[in-house]
Amino acid sequence: MKIAFTTKGTEWDSMMDPRFGRTEFFLIYDEEHDELKPHDNRSSSNDAHGAGPKTAQVLFGLDSKVLITGNGPGGNAASVLKKARIDIYVGAGDMTVRQAWEAYKEGKLKKF
Amino acid sequence: MKIAIASGKGGTGKTTLSVNLSAYLAEKEEVVLSDLDVEEPNSGLFINAMAVHEEEKYKMVPVWKEDQCTLCGICQEVCNFHAVIQLGEMIMVFPELCHGCYACSELCPTDALPMVPKKMGMLKHLRNDKLSFIESRLDIGEEQAVPLIKQSHEYVDEHFPDDIIRIYDSPPGTSCPVIEVTKDVDFVILVTEPTPFGLHDLKLAVETMKELKKPFGVVVNRHGIGNDEVLHYCEDEDIPVLAKIPNDRKIAVLYSEGKLIYNEVPEVKQELDKIIAYLRKLKQGGVQ
Numbered sequence: 207m208k209i210a211f212t213t214k215g216t217e218w219d220s221m222m223d224p225r226f227g228r229t230e231f232f233l234i235y236d237e238e239h240d241e242l243k244p245h246d247n248r249s250s251s252n253d254a255h256g257a258g259p260k261t262a263q264v265l266f267g268l269d270s271k272v273l274i275t276g277n278g279p280g281g282n283a284a285s286v287l288k289k290a291r292i293d294i295y296v297g298a299g300d301m302t303v304r305q306a307w308e309a310y311k312e313g314k315l316k317k318f
Numbered sequence: 319m320k321i322a323i324a325s326g327k328g329g330t331g332k333t334t335l336s337v338n339l340s341a342y343l344a345e346k347e348e349v350v351l352s353d354l355d356v357e358e359p360n361s362g363l364f365i366n367a368m369a370v371h372e373e374e375k376y377k378m379v380p381v382w383k384e385d386q387c388t389l390c391g392i393c394q395e396v397c398n399f400h401a402v403i404q405l406g407e408m409i410m411v412f413p414e415l416c417h418g419c420y421a422c423s424e425l426c427p428t429d430a431l432p433m434v435p436k437k438m439g440m441l442k443h444l445r446n447d448k449l450s451f452i453e454s455r456l457d458i459g460e461e462q463a464v465p466l467i468k469q470s471h472e473y474v475d476e477h478f479p480d481d482i483i484r485i486y487d488s489p490p491g492t493s494c495p496v497i498e499v500t501k502d503v504d505f506v507i508l509v510t511e512p513t514p515f516g517l518h519d520l521k522l523a524v525e526t527m528k529e530l531k532k533p534f535g536v537v538v539n540r541h542g543i544g545n546d547e548v549l550h551y552c553e554d555e556d557i558p559v560l561a562k563i564p565n566d567r568k569i570a571v572l573y574s575e576g577k578l579i580y581n582e583v584p585e586v587k588q589e590l591d592k593i594i595a596y597l598r599k600l601k602q603g604g605v606q
Contacts, residue, residue, distance in 0.1 A: 255415055
């Protein structure tokens, strides 16, 4: 399974980005192959409107089934993620990616 | 003559000036006041008037016809606001994000995104003797102020002759709703307070008006607080300061009771007279 993190960098020790729609990066962790791949989402800062649903669409294209983030998506993005059947876990905004991953595995993150 | 009352910073006294200036002018002549701060209109709190008419306002948004769609993706490519999103074999439409430009609908090769009306707010028309008051109010949850402001302009243009004074109470800031309110007016009054925050946002508003090539002047409200930086700035930039409304507790008390102030505080009436004199001169072409 692929798991997506909203992040400010591209490493396991990077900080999470608490935002969803305007997150700087996604880090996609492929559990099966133990691979971590970044996706640059910084162009979202150019979007005056609709960054949330747009970013949700991008995430759909990245084919991950779980999203780990901070504050949680807004209403429009949440409806796209729901249709895309992506499970969302929130509350990892102040963690590093590694800490967020461990918190998720230990069931410490809240399901959105 | 069309006059917009705008500001950079919020809470500087746009509504106070709008309602008092309008009511004062309406003692002698026909005036239309339009509250175009459609996200939170509050001029109506200070106007006692009888309802003349009210109507629901609609904007046009696309709906997806699944059976006609070929999933070509043109609709989401042409939408600048991500209001139309293709997700696998599905098109999702977000009406709150839609600016009603028709691009997705018109460019769809199979007519799978027809436009339908969606209610966005209400327009009310009230009257008290020579003062006509138009208030537009956006529904809760609606994100786009511009379509309602545009329709409110159309209502005023259709229902009132060109030669009477029209005053438009603008939202704060410098973004699209402010542009929509001010772009066709003859003059813009920028209300500011004499504080660093007031000056900072005044500069943004001034830049916006210069970009729009609008003639404008400044009214300093709560004159006496803060510092002289706003006045120095206006002097350096050759911006006319039309009036300085004093900082007076009595004004705040009257405001909090939903009352007009110009008849209660003589200094306010004097300052309004200065603004009116400036506008009259402007109308006669006496101001360069």
